[in-house]
Amino acid sequence: MSTTPFPPGFLWGCATSAYQIEGSPLADGAGPSIWQRFAQTPGRIANGDTGDIACDHFRRWREDVALMRDLGLTSYRFSLAWGRVLPEGRGRVNPAGLGFYERLVDELLRHGIAPMATLYHWDLPAALDDRGGWLNPDIAGWFGEYAQTVFRALDDRVKYWVTLNEPWVVADGGYMHGVLAPGHRSANEAAIAAHRLMQAHATGVQAYRAEGRHQIGLVVNIEPKHVAPGATEADRHAQTLADAYMNRQYLDPALLGRYPDELREVFGDAWPAWPDAEVEALKVPIDFLGLNYYTRSVVRHDPAHWPVPAAPVRQAGATCTETGWELYPAGLTDTLVWMHQRYGQLPLYVTENGAAFYDPPRATAGRIDDPLRVQYLHSHVAAVHEAIAQGADVRGYYAWSLLDNLEWAHGFSKRFGLVHVDFESQQRTPKASAQAYREIIRRHGAAD
Numbered sequence: 001m002s003t004t005p006f007p008p009g010f011l012w013g014c015a016t017s018a019y020q021i022e023g024s025p026l027a028d029g030a031g032p033s034i035w036q037r038f039a040q041t042p043g044r045i046a047n048g049d050t051g052d053i054a055c056d057h058f059r060r061w062r063e064d065v066a067l068m069r070d071l072g073l074t075s076y077r078f079s080l081a082w083g084r085v086l087p088e089g090r091g092r093v094n095p096a097g098l099g100f101y102e103r104l105v106d107e108l109l110r111h112g113i114a115p116m117a118t119l120y121h122w123d124l125p126a127a128l129d130d131r132g133g134w135l136n137p138d139i140a141g142w143f144g145e146y147a148q149t150v151f152r153a154l155d156d157r158v159k160y161w162v163t164l165n166e167p168w169v170v171a172d173g174g175y176m177h178g179v180l181a182p183g184h185r186s187a188n189e190a191a192i193a194a195h196r197l198m199q200a201h202a203t204g205v206q207a208y209r210a211e212g213r214h215q216i217g218l219v220v221n222i223e224p225k226h227v228a229p230g231a232t233e234a235d236r237h238a239q240t241l242a243d244a245y246m247n248r249q250y251l252d253p254a255l256l257g258r259y260p261d262e263l264r265e266v267f268g269d270a271w272p273a274w275p276d277a278e279v280e281a282l283k284v285p286i287d288f289l290g291l292n293y294y295t296r297s298v299v300r301h302d303p304a305h306w307p308v309p310a311a312p313v314r315q316a317g318a319t320c321t322e323t324g325w326e327l328y329p330a331g332l333t334d335t336l337v338w339m340h341q342r343y344g345q346l347p348l349y350v351t352e353n354g355a356a357f358y359d360p361p362r363a364t365a366g367r368i369d370d371p372l373r374v375q376y377l378h379s380h381v382a383a384v385h386e387a388i389a390q391g392a393d394v395r396g397y398y399a400w401s402l403l404d405n406l407e408w409a410h411g412f413s414k415r416f417g418l419v420h421v422d423f424e425s426q427q428r429t430p431k432a433s434a435q436a437y438r439e440i441i442r443r444h445g446a447a448d
């Protein structure tokens, strides 16, 4: 841990997303999302789990805000379910759906917790998927309408906005490999979805400039790509392609107005000939960048891997999480510094960082000891401190996640929470990592 505290005003938060915690997906007139459909399709989510109940946060939100207050959080990042606000994805507004988020925001503010609201964390209204979803050229306009509705209702109280969470995962998981909703498997569709996502981002930011008075940014997930000692030329080329595909495909258009050249090689004939003016229009000024950081990956050339011919190489002696991700805090420092150097003087937030380690389904005597997560937390907070020392303008840190929740296609089998959830009783138990985080916040990141 660092001995000097973090800069004044640095935000300490936890992050969640709507479908992963809320439950009651159709309550109060909400329209179904692609995740609700996906969850109802046998074989899509481990153990047949669904978000029908999840953490029951839709009904227990007051109790959950009290947990945040006890942790000492100064900010909370959550997402809105588009289909609660606009059940058909566009057109008719559902005041009851908006009302849920208004009450949540009011309760956060009552406890001095600054809300950071994400407009899109993967739960597209099913009615829009029926029209082609992220493949439809009109989707940026639909997103703009939704964004405008939400800004009008909440910008008087929400100071931090995020257009999209991790567009790479939406396109790669949802349209390239089909492991996430809507479950398609096509390189051409993935390229189109990626472009439409960035058009939606740009439209959302423009809507904000017309309606909003605070700050709006984009959240991406970055995984530094490394090669092992003794790497060949082919390994290094695979590393560059992997980096372009995952780490620069979204940031380059959003901030530099161009796609990385390597994408033509990654996508081959599936890469559409986007007109230059259309690509340049993806660059709109934003107020901050959000980084979701979990791990790095070491790769070697392997033509059997698609669409990037890069296979992951397991590191001997590395500590890995339950999702198989190497514990590598130095990658968080390096990524923040890289973003700062490549994309300019933008304020940065670590909008997600955390780890799934095994925790039992039920707490024993009101306790959950999770020493590996405590270690993960301390080492990554120190890595953020180091990035600031190296010049990156980092303004906040959000642990993923407040609660154990529905880890997408893994269902409830992977626990990321600082607070344990017994999914049978819905009992919440702060883990040892929650106590550790409370202490970090109390000292504003400084060591003893």
Ligand code: BGC
Binding pocket: 017, 020, 165, 166, 169, 221, 292, 352, 400, 407, 408, 416
């Ligand atoms: C996502 C979260 C997810 C977490 C852990 C991020 O990719 O934004 O929704 O639960 O990583 O996998």
